[in-house]
Amino acid sequence: MRLFSFLMVVLLASGAFAQDAERLEAAKAYVNSKGQQELMADMLSPEGVMGQMGLVGGRIPDGKKELLARIVSEELAKMKPVMEEAMISGMATTFTLEEIQALTEFYASDVGASAIRKMTPFMTQTMQQIGPYFQQMQAVLARRIQEEMSK
Template sequence: MALAMLAAPIAAEARDEASEKLELAHRFVGLVQPEDMGRAMAESLSGLFPSADGLPPEKARAVQETMSEMMQEYMPALFKAMAPVYADIFTLQELQALVAFYESDVGRSMVRKSYEATPRVTAVAQQVLPSVIERAMDRLCDRLECTAQERREMKSQLQGLKAQAATAN
């Protein structure tokens, strides 16, 4: 009985901390400017959806409207689902510090500029990646002792990927 009386305040304190962490995590998610994140995610996910290019105007509009509606439904659900993940990963003190930072002028600026930088960083990554992949393919062929034909085929596939990336830009 005495043990149960001692455990009750500890359990209540743990629930209070968990509730506070979840509340802070929701604030944190709200501070990372969901609208900008939504736009960035929509751009990054756009390749998964049918292209409106070459469609008659009414079908192109239907594709765009449907994708917009889907993102308007998806993003709030995503942000709501993200908060418990952050509440689980971060300590109470970390969440308090994160919220304080993202509520500051510098924190808000950092978030805004991070989303602004995303397309530029993606472009840079697409420029750098082919040479990294090419070196990785060479190393792999060296380790696997590829034949000259296998090496040419891998290089040819890489050239096709480079061409796809160039047309995507």
């Protein structure tokens, strides 16, 4: 009976490992897909970074925005492998195999490919709209935290 129980545990564990391995492979395929790679390239490009700079745009001296965007883009590009690994790991532990496959299929479809191409402009527009509010919130947050810490 103990041998049977041990074998069942081993079989169940190996099944779970196989499922985890499948999810990991599916997550890798998703992250390495054309749409995801293009999205990351857009987000990490100097143009993509400039769009995101709406959050701090008011504090950047005239004529320096493009230079700073290029510098940020270069540094982010160095982090791309780390970002990809984090995405793969997070996806494999968060989503089921079926969910990963569905996302991959969606973004490979015409509608999904169109949606993912619009993600960078969407995020840029959103960040530019909320940037001033975010700056105000940061100032209030810094003041409140400083007040609490000085008590």
